[in-house]
Amino acid sequence: xxxxxxxxxxxxxxxxxxxxxxxxxxxxxxxxxxxxxxxxxxxxxxxxxxxxxxxxxxxxxxxxxxxxxxxxxxxxxxxxxxxxxxxxxxxxxxxxxxxxxxxxxxxxxxxxxxxxxxxxxxxxxxxxxxxxxxxxxxxxxxxxxxxxxxxxxxxxxxxxxxxxxxxxxxxxxxxxxxxxxxxxxxxxxxxxxxxxxxxxxxxxxxxxxxxxxxxxxxxxxxxxxxxxxxxxxxxxxxxxxxxxxxxxxxxxxxxxxx
Amino acid sequence: xxxxxxxxxxxxxxxxxxxxxxxxxxxxxxxxxxxxxxxxxxxxxxxxxxxxxxxxxxxxxxxxxxxxxxxxxxxxxxxxxxxxxxxxxxxxxxxxxxxxxxxxxxxxxxxxxxxxxxxxxxxxxxxxxxxxxxxxxxxxxxxxxxxxxxxxxxxxxxxxxxxxxxxxxxxxxxxxxxxxxxxxxxxxxxxxxxxxxxxxxxxxxxxxxxxxxxxxxxxxxxxxxxxxxxxxxxxxxxxxxxxxxxxxxxxxxxxxxxx
Numbered sequence: 312x313x314x315x316x317x318x319x320x321x322x323x324x325x326x327x328x329x330x331x332x333x334x335x336x337x338x339x340x341x342x343x344x345x346x347x348x349x350x351x352x353x354x355x356x357x358x359x360x361x362x363x364x365x366x367x368x369x370x371x372x373x374x375x376x377x378x379x380x381x382x383x384x385x386x387x388x389x390x391x392x393x394x395x396x397x398x399x400x401x402x403x404x405x406x407x408x409x410x411x412x413x414x415x416x417x418x419x420x421x422x423x424x425x426x427x428x429x430x431x432x433x434x435x436x437x438x439x440x441x442x443x444x445x446x447x448x449x450x451x452x453x454x455x456x457x458x459x460x461x462x463x464x465x466x467x468x469x470x471x472x473x474x475x476x477x478x479x480x481x482x483x484x485x486x487x488x489x490x491x492x493x494x495x496x497x498x499x500x501x502x503x504x505x506x507x508x509x510x511x512x513x514x515x516x517x518x519x520x521x522x523x524x525x526x527x528x529x530x531x532x533x534x535x536x537x538x539x540x541x542x543x544x545x546x547x548x549x550x551x552x553x554x555x556x557x558x559x560x561x562x563x564x565x566x567x568x569x
Numbered sequence: 570x571x572x573x574x575x576x577x578x579x580x581x582x583x584x585x586x587x588x589x590x591x592x593x594x595x596x597x598x599x600x601x602x603x604x605x606x607x608x609x610x611x612x613x614x615x616x617x618x619x620x621x622x623x624x625x626x627x628x629x630x631x632x633x634x635x636x637x638x639x640x641x642x643x644x645x646x647x648x649x650x651x652x653x654x655x656x657x658x659x660x661x662x663x664x665x666x667x668x669x670x671x672x673x674x675x676x677x678x679x680x681x682x683x684x685x686x687x688x689x690x691x692x693x694x695x696x697x698x699x700x701x702x703x704x705x706x707x708x709x710x711x712x713x714x715x716x717x718x719x720x721x722x723x724x725x726x727x728x729x730x731x732x733x734x735x736x737x738x739x740x741x742x743x744x745x746x747x748x749x750x751x752x753x754x755x756x757x758x759x760x761x762x763x764x765x766x767x768x769x770x771x772x773x774x775x776x777x778x779x780x781x782x783x784x785x786x787x788x789x790x791x792x793x794x795x796x797x798x799x800x801x802x803x804x805x806x807x808x809x810x811x812x813x814x815x816x817x818x819x820x821x822x823x824x825x826x827x828x
Contacts, residue, residue: 320668405586522683541675
């Protein structure tokens with residue numbers, strides 16, 4: 312039954328691209344800059360033999376992972392602090408709720424003002440919004456660790472360090488993982504946004520460049536590449552979490568869906 | 570965690586919670602030099618905001634941004650809901666679309682801005698298409714999962730009552746899916762705000778995003794920070810407005826048919 316579902320899924324993709332091809336070939340859609348999928352594929356070898364695609368992909372993925380890494384460290388620390396202590400929560404939760412809804416892209420002009428066209432601008436815009444999913448999910452994960460588990464830790468006379476390592480982290484892990492995944496998606500989207508309007512490098516800039524050079528085939532190839540990148544990054548994280556937390560994974564997969 | 574709004578204790582908690590932010594702004598105000606070209610003090614933001622409000626640029630920018638946002642979000646909700654119902658109603662359809670939806674969800678929506686600009690040119694229609702496209706996926710995916718969560722026994726019951734297909738959709742599926750639909754719109758809202766701003770920044774179009782980029786290009790730091798605060802407030806206000814609407818709709822429409 313599962314192979315049938317997979318086959319249907321793959322079939323769906325084929326049908327989509329076949330319809331796209333048919334619509335363009337038949338002249339049903341009259342857009343000068345909508346290439347047929349076959350034309351995009353035909354342009355791929357030329358694009359891939361060019362060194363730039365690799366460099367650009369590395370730049371975008373590098374900035375995404377670096378910004379995400381920084382955001383995760385900040386988010387985990389603050390989230391754990393907020394989750395453990397009611398005092399800290401009382402004296403800062405509103406601040407989190409005030410800062411969180413600031414749309415991330417509004418930071419692009421601020422970054423440009425402070426750092427100009429640079430990697431720092433890119434990181435500023437990636438890091439700040441990527442903190443929130445990690446922070447909020449970690450906080451909630453830690454808060455949801457039941458009092459009974461803590462009592463068990465107490466009665467086993469675990470040291471505070473052991474309590475954190477052996478009880479708190481494993482129990483909060485599924486929620487934290489959801490935060491990590493959401494935040495990785497955010498980081499990739501923002502890396503591309505900054506590259507489009509801030510730091511002219513990487514895949515985001517490449518899409519803009521090809522659009523301005525009126526190269527729709529190359530432009531669509533880059534657009535399709537971003538989707539592949541998103542899926543690869545997400546599956547890499549899922550794979551990693553399966554290795555690190557066998558058993559915990561099942562409960563986190565479904566909740567991460569947006 | 571939820572408290573009754575506006576009770577004295579809730580207000581006190583709110584004030585306590587915003588303390589770090591207030592202290593941060595206070596320190597900024599005290600230690601920033603008034604004519605700093607990069608980190609101007611908060612008081613200069615307010616001054617800049619009132620200046621912009623006077624020459625009416627601000628009002629029309631806010632109007633442009635919110636109107637694009639609201640129209641696109643409504644379009645995304647309607648289209649996403651209908652497509653979500655169609656795909657969600659049958660397990661086979663869900664299978665056919667599974668990988669395709671998974672893939673489209675992974676494409677960062679802003680990357681489509683140059684594509685759609687190239688195809689549709691610089692127009693309000695283009696903006697609505699881009700923003701609606703970004704808001705479509707959360708609505709669609711949540712609608713699909715909402716339909717698939719409706720308990721099968723309810724459908725059995727409907728069949729034994731000889732409901733027509735139309736009646737099943739109207740009386741069971743739609744009320745049952747409303748909570749998921751609302752969740753989808755709530756997720757779509759911040760995405761839509763972001764994409765609206767990106768479009769305006771990217772095309773330099775009228776709106777808050779365009780205003781911000783212009784301020785940055787003129788090295789008008791107070792205006793950049795003033796608009797940043799404004800955009801934050803706009804996000805808060807829209808989210809709050811939506812919560813109120815959501816509560817009204819759930820109270821009026823929803824039924825519990827989920828398993």
